[in-house]
Amino acid sequence: MTLTLNDLLPAELRRSWVVDGTCPGLDLYSLFRARQIADLHRTAVLDAKGKLCYTALDRKVRCLATGLRALGVAEGDVVGVQLPDNRNAVIADLALAALGAVALPFPVGRGPLEAEGLLRRAEAVAVIAATDHRGSRHAADLRALVPKVPSLRTVVAVGPGPAPEGTTPWTDLLRSDPGGFVPARPDPDSAVRILVSSGSEAEPKMVAYSHNALAGGRGNFLASLVPDGKPPRCLFLVPLASAFGSNGTAVTLARHGGTLVLLDHFSPDAALAAVREHRPTHVLGVPTAVRMMLERLDTTDGALPAPTALVLGGAPLDETTARAAAEAFGCPVVNLYGSADGVNCHTGLGSKVPPTSTSGTVAGRPDPRVAEIRIAAPETHEPLPDGEIGEIVSRGPMTPLCYVGAPDLDARYRTPDGWVRTGDLGRLDADGVLHVVGRLKDIVIRGGANISPAEVERELRSHPEVRDAVCLGIPDPLMGERLAVCVVARGEEPPTLEALGRHLAAAGLERRKHPERLLVVAEIPLTAAGKPDRAILRERLTGGPGATRHGVSGAVPLARTP
Structure with missing residues (x-):
């Protein structure tokens, strides 16, 4: 079974980027193989098991690809991957690329309810x-989902511990003889990976990326942060299965021949230890992770070895965090504005602390070798002059093919000539620098992870004691934002925050999506257009001017668990 994924960019544009060298015009496994041949014993992965060189990694990749092919995984098939950040995740990435299959990674911790939706909509044949x-x-x-997902045939179980009944052990596949394996040679402009982004939809969005879009477009992003051109050593503090983490296998290894430094599970102590022990050239994470590291930093251990760059994205970066991080890490802090949907812009290595602006977050000067950015009128999509605020739209070598199984999203977020509508508001100043000033779409970014209020609201409204619910983000110095819920009770006794959490857990929503503050209101205030007035609700939650309007019948304070 092969999922149909159409490229919404004009074909002549894709070809032009290969002709002028912007994109490599090779599939990811071929790029990785060339890096392996060029430096057989360079370290590819550093994880809890130690070092794994390019040649040893390649053998494991070929073994796994041989085993998966014997199970019937073919070119164009979608295969889900839910693994922690270690060498196994990298092996899976490259083996699927070698088969010409399409990887659908999603982070560990995601519950089966969300996994079922992803696998079904992507028509995955294995996971x-x-x-x-x-x-x-x-x-x-996931084995229990096989009867519910018509396309799903195989579940491969990766230890520790025995493989559950009905699954195929990973260790068996790695014993396959790779001697006769012949890799596929897929079209470099065909799909190789599906990125998952919660966005502002009730279900997570899935976005299909080609080999060229990852190794070329996203690869050029990292290249701009490697001033000496030497293979980078990248410590990832975000899941490899995230959009940010797609700069791991495809970019750090296949495109740049570098080294991945990986943590099975993030903790500030483990991250600081990895910086000291492995001396990465680049540390990539979200502002929340760095704030946690700064809180745990013991200066008596001496100064941290200075990386080339600390690259922070996934959530707004405040000036206080940026300055503290630049001092502690002794390197430029790069503010990255980007998303799975196909936009990327960053502030670069020109200053230790990203520039600031009173009119929005400074996101840097767009790089056309990554993604061209313009400002458009939200309704007509017509370009606006420099200085005017409008919707940020993007098109370039990193632009994805399309949304997966969602023609409605293609119609909503892609223009007829291939531009991606981000749903964010911004402006370009006279120097061509992008300023991000707000969001058209309403998502909550907690510690760099996107939470869809629509998804949580939908489940909360099914609670027997809830008549209506509106979820929104409120500022938090550690996590950036936390999710709060405003509830209209159905009876005289309103539900507690704990009761709502139990209800969401029973519905299959993982803990990170549970509200951390509850505000009970007599009614939901509405705007003139008849929509919930989130601004007033946010004021009440944060003690702003709206806190005394319309009456509040009860509140539960913010939980402080990170």
């Missing part, structure tokens, strides 16, 4: 998952 990770039994949970 590779951990048997046990921090108490989550992903392989067993």
Whole structure:
């Protein structure tokens, strides 16, 4: 079964980027193989098991690809991957690329309810998952989904521990003889990876990327932060399965021949230890992770070895965090504005602390070798003059093919000539620098992870004690934002925050999506257009001018668990 994924960019544009050298015009496995041949024993991965060189990694990749092919995984098939950040996730990425298959990674910790929707909509034929990770039994949970997902045939279970009944052990596949394996040679402009982004939809969006869009467009983003051109050593503090993490296998290894430094699970102490021990050239994470690291930093251990850059994205970066991080890490802090939908812009290495502006977040000067950015009128999509605020739209070498199984999203977020509508508001100043001033779409970014209020609201409204619910983000110095819920009770006794959490857990929503503050209101205030007035609700939650309007019948304070 092969999922149809149409490229919404004009074909002549894609070809022009290969002709002028912007994109490599090779599939990811071929790029990786060339890097392996060029430096056989360079370290590819550093994880809890130690070092893994390019040649040893390639052998494991070929073994896995041989085993998956024997199970019937073919070119164009979609295969889900739910693994922690270690060498196994990298092996899976490259093996699927070698088969010409399409990887659909999603982070460990995501519950089976969300996984079912992803696998079904992507028509996945197989999924590779951990048997046990921090108490989550992903392989067993996903095996239970096989009767519910018509396309799903195979679940590969990755240890530790025995493989659940009905799954295929990863270790068996790695014993395959790779001697006769012949890799596929897929079109470099065909799909190789599906990025998952919660965005502002009730269900996570899935975005299909080609080999060229990852290695070329996203690869050029990292190239701009490698001033000496030497292979980078990148410490990822975000999941490889995230959009930010797609700069791991495809970009750091296949495009740049570098080294991945990986943590199975983020903790500030483990991250600081990795910086000291492995001396990465680039540390990539979200502002929340760095704030946690700064809180735990013990200066008596001496100064941290200075990377080339600390690259922070996924959530707004405040000046206080940027200055503290620049001082502690002794390197430029790069503010990255980007998303799975196909936009990327950053502030570069020109200053230690990203520039600031009173009219929005400074996101840097767009790089046309990554993504051209313009400002358009939200309704007509017509370009606006420099200085005017409008919707940020993007098109370039990193632009994805399309949304997966969602023609409605293609119609909503892609223009007829291939531009991606971000849903964000911004302006370009006279120097061509992008300023991000707000969001048209309403998502909550908690510690760099996107939470869809629509998804949580939908489940909360099914609670027997809830008549109406509106979720929104409120500022938080550690996490950036936290999710709050405003509830109209159905009876005289309003539900507690704990009761709402239990209800969401029973519905299959993981803990990160549970509200951390509850505000009980007599009614939901509405705007003139008849929509919930989130601005007034946010004022009430934060103690602003609206806090005394319309009356509040009860509140639960913000939880402080990160």
